[in-house]
Amino acid sequence: MTDRITSLQDSINNLADQMANGIGVLQLNAGPCPLGEVTDFIKEENLSEIYASDIAFTSKIIDNLIESLPSIENNEEKTANELAKINVQRQQETAKLKKEINEASKLLKILSEALDDISKTQIEARPRV
Numbered sequence: 672m673t674d675r676i677t678s679l680q681d682s683i684n685n686l687a688d689q690m691a692n693g694i695g696v697l698q699l700n701a702g703p704c705p706l707g708e709v710t711d712f713i714k715e716e717n718l719s720e721i722y723a724s725d726i727a728f729t730s731k732i733i734d735n736l737i738e739s740l741p742s743i744e745n746n747e748e749k750t751a752n753e754l755a756k757i758n759v760q761r762q763q764e765t766a767k768l769k770k771e772i773n774e775a776s777k778l779l780k781i782l783s784e785a786l787d788d789i790s791k792t793q794i795e796a797r798p799r800v
Contacts, residue, residue, distance in 0.1 A: 675736055675739055675740060676740075678736055679733065679736040679737065679740075682729055682732050682733045682736060683733060685729055686726065686729045686730065686733065689722070689725055689726055689729060690726070693722050696718070
């Protein structure tokens, strides 16, 4: 999905570049032309056709990329299903964690009792002065 979004962004940037370049070419090369008249230069020049076909091609790419993106409705259902699965996994892992914590508490209690016994035995085994 991110590749499609990146491609869409690139295509939109490309379209903006084409339009900006078209304006730049017009400013640079276009001579004065009375309104409503078509000059010989315009008749001979095929740049407008090339420019229009480039814009149409890029627009078609953008349309195809937009169509390939998943729909919002589908995303909401999919997200809800994924969240439900994640919630079940979370509950299972929480139960495992609680079990491990209880086991660790029991082992800690046994270890503490053993250390208490060892320390009492060492204290009793010391020579009394």
